[in-house]
Amino acid sequence: MHDIVDVLWGQDPPASASNVVQRHVGNLRRLLEPGLPARAASRRLVLQAGAYRLKVNAENFDLLRFRELCREADRMSRRGDAVQATELLLQALALWRGPTASGIAPASRAHPVFTAVDNEHLTAVKEAARLSLEAGPDLVARVLVVLQHTAAQYPLDETLQAGLVLCLAAVGRQAQALQIYRSVRNRLAEELGVDPGAELQAAQQCVLEQTIAWGRRGPRRATRAAEATVDVEGTEDAEPRGSAADGAGGQSVPDTLVHPAQLPADLPVFTGRQAELEQLSALWAPSGERVTVVVIGGMAGVGKTTLAVHWAHRIAQHFTDGQLYVNLRGFHPSGSRMSTAEAIRSFLDALGVPAHRVPAGLEAQAALYRSLLAGRRVLIFLDNAHDTEHVLPLLPAAAGCLVIVTSRNRLYGLVVGEGAHAVTVDVMKEAEAQAFLRHRLGADRVAREPAAVAEIISACGHLPLALAVVSARAAMNPAFTLASVAAELREGRGSLDAFTVEVPVADARSAFSWSYQLLSAEAARLFRLLGLHPGPDCALKAVASLAGQQPGRVRPVLTELVRAHLLFESAPGRYGCHELLRAYAAELLRGCDATDDTGSAGRRLLDHYLHSAYAAEVLLAPSLDRLAPPPHRAGVTVSCFADHAEAESWLDANRSALLATIEYSARHGHSDHTWRLAATVERYLDRSGRWQEQAVAQTTALAAAQLLGDVNGQAHAHRALGFAHGRLGHWDEAEKHLSHALKLFSETGDPAGQARVHRYFAFLANLRQWYEEALDRYRQAVDLYAIAGCPAGAASVANEVGWTYILKGEHRRAVEECGRALAAHRAVGDRNGEAAAWDSLGYAHHHMGAHYEALICYGQALDLYRALHDRYLEADTLVHIGDTHKATGREAQAASAWRQGLGILDEIGHPDAESVRKKLRQLHDPGTSSSHDTAPHA
Structure with a gap:
């Protein structure tokens, strides 16, 4: 009882603390044993010697099951069966749901009972890492999922971090392993003022020397193959084998280098992207006489790295001197972007340069790096770069090298200054998305529900990250029909909740946030406001109206958003936004901006479309009788047209936006805008044969005018709606609406309106x-x-x-x-x-x-x-x-x-x-x- 009171109230419990605990214990007893009479003894939650005991077994209490699995794993380990021991520990760790007592106050979570359970979990993770290195790379890859998550929670636990370094290297991710080591080393120095211990240093040395070998006692140092690597036994006074003539600070350049193979693992089955792969292959030739730089760009979640990794594996055999890889973390949510100096140092490590031969200073290190690559064929993969300056020092000068750069930003500087080739990755095509789902869910399951599959793809906006999240959920619930998955997405349309998972790197909202957080304040505000825009894309003047600013001021801000791949320029002066990004912008807007500012921005946007459409229609059909809109608000930029061609082009380009704006205005209570905009575009929709769209728009307009009690608006909507029904052959509906229109125009004394009816x-x-x-x-x-x-x-x-x-x-x-x-x-x-x-x-x-x-x-x-x-x-x-x-x-x-x-x-x-x-x-x-x-x- 004392422990419970202490956890709940600390040093200052109320006088009634014991009674409160006893009352809640009674509630728990009835919850565990429904029908238990009042004051009857419980068989599950009993009082013994002043303490409460919960009687459970491993079948109904996951902590006991966890401990059983850990004990069995220990027995298997003692018998020398590392594979079975690792499998058991993975089963145990799969029961983990997060830190113990995470739902209570932080101070209470420090109770020894809770921390002891957390330590049991930590010990199991460390043991799983150790045993997996004995068991083989397949089990290492599975353990890494848990290991990386746990290591992030215990950044100063050197045993855990050493296990992570070794496991990453064991699956070919040496660059990331060394990156983890440097990060831990720096943190130990900054926070504790100490150097890494022997265990962590030994792990780093294994990675540097590429001496991880599988065996009974885990990774061990293989025989030192000095003849196959850098001569690390030499001294500083020894005669160098070569010199860094291009300014590497006089450091020697080894004659024989380690051949790094650092590419991340390719997907077991890669689907789609044939057009992009052909484009990439056309940009690079094995016999190239100069270094080739390819920049692969695109929005978050579009699959830039996946495509780049697959292409790199396809051509890796041409790079006989190795492949270097580094994740530059250009958009990491923590802001811990890898510096260029760190990246170069990681490459020097990977190439086998011992620490005592690495010169001081970025320029000298870059020069040594270029010298090491001279005359060699190496593929350099710079993943997740932030900007041009981030990667410039990492570009080699050697002909025959290929540099692959991925980034969410458009790296104009590399294209203009370095002659890089830009390849933009868009969302998947319909056939590619279907192939993706067939691979993830099985061909039979996808073939059984083609309509649901099409709806899922549409709801995901063809975005690979979103498709991956949804397909994973469907795969883990094979009893669910795909129609039920599609219905869930339909209900959550306009929200990112359906694309949220526990792992931030695979979460759409988190992925988008990494780009958003790096925007300037002005660009961030404009991105949020674009969450109001209802159409798939919009022109500069529409955006300027939304922001309440002049187009000249808005244009550079849009350029920043395009560079960050949060927008794309669908045509000169027109800007589009992926549906899920627009949903993210709308979420941000609801959380960040005052309602008054949001409302004003929305009304300015409505004014822009109403007055611009009116200007186009007056130019195209000046003799047609029509209503002039009321004056627009301050801050609105109206589109003007020099001739009929410009006016017609504007209407064509903005048709989807105009129709969406009619629905948006009705949904947000701007009924006057609704019917006026529908009346303004009536002639255009009719002339272009969009009669079904006309019927939908005018039905919305009629409801809005009726809500206002605006007889004139009702008359215009009835007239246009009747004519649309007539075009579609719905004679009874046409006559009904036209008759209503004639009556209302007569009541308002509008003879021209009657004549048109x-x-x-x-x-x-x-x-x-x-x-x-x-x-x-x-x-x-x-x-x-x-x-x-x-x-x-x-x-x-x-x-x-x-x-x-x-x-x-x-x-x-x-x-x-x-x-x-x-x-x-x-x-x-x-x-x-x-x-x-x-x-x-x-x-x-x-x-x-x-x-x-x-x-x-x-x-x-x-x-x-x-x-x-x-x-x-x-x-x-x-x-x-x-x-x-x-x-x-x-x-x-x-x-x-x-x-x-x-x-x-x-x-x-x-x-x-x-x-x-x-x-x-x-x-x-x-x-x-x-x-x-x-x-x-x-």
């Missing part, structure tokens, strides 16, 4: 061949435009009336109406309308058999559409030209015009492309009908 009704009537109803709707539209004082609208109706007469077969009447429309559009200066009228006239002449006149009219329309950069209607007119050529038997000209039109339609992703393909196929099948398209114009 009648035009939409007429268009849909033409689709259903209800021509008289269409003409009646057009007459009502003309009257309403007259009331509104909108001559451009009336001119557009005249052209649409002419088109209706074409559909009716009254071609001469159509020519009259379209001629009137042409004159009206010219009178108001509407070049878009003029082009449409020319196209309609050509269409009418075509159906009258006046093909020459038709081509003249089409030519006028084509010239105008090209001048206006209206890509869709340019394609539409080219298709009509092809139809006319086909009607006159000029099939080659018809095919040429159709192919030009098809190229544009494919480029903009318009659904009309399939009908043009059908026309081209029909040229080779004379028995197939090839009638002229008679779809109504809008």
